[in-house]
Amino acid sequence: EPEVTQTPSHQVTQMGQEVILRCVPISNHLYFYWYRQILGQKVEFLVSFYNNEISEKSEIFDDQFSVERPDGSNFTLKIRSTKLEDSAMYFCASREGQGWGTEAFFGQGTRLTVV
């Protein structure tokens, strides 16, 4: 069964460093998303991406964040200068989008720890 793959599973970085979280969405999917979940809290929407551009972003997704789909397969989330409060699980998701009511599939997440 096709799945969304995220790497690495766990990333530890020092405050102020840049990190790139990587995702390989399901191959025929058209919509891509990043979410985060701070320990013990809700899963929060960060950004959606369609047709090679951001379609929507949340207040959390400020200038320190960016997304890219550089080669038609990978979908990346970059945090330019990490802060302690960026420590969270980051989930990538993708959706086929061909028709009504299509579901989104999530990866297993990257645990980001900022020290």
Add this chain to the structure above:
Amino acid sequence: DAKTTQPTSMDCAEGRAANLPCNHSTISGNEYVYWYRQIHSQGPQYIIHGLKNNETNEMASLIITEDRKSSTLILPHATLRDTAVYYCIVRVANRNRDDKIIFGKGTRLHILP
């Protein structure tokens, strides 16, 4: 914010049917009801969705009331592996519009041995 109301937690005995309720009284005519679950910090897992008819798949059944203001997710024979947080979500989803999934706090389901 999430447009649904769910109980904070529920218990269910292993082998019994788990019935998880959800209220969505402000649902619009073009919004679907989706259910996802999250098993202990794993990525959310799609379970089922429906518009107005009852739906069944290999994981669960979804019963939507006639007025569409509430629904129930049924896990017919719950196992310990079904222990998770279950999210009921309403959203529009079609080819020409991208409606993000907004997660609420969900229902924490404990399956008891």
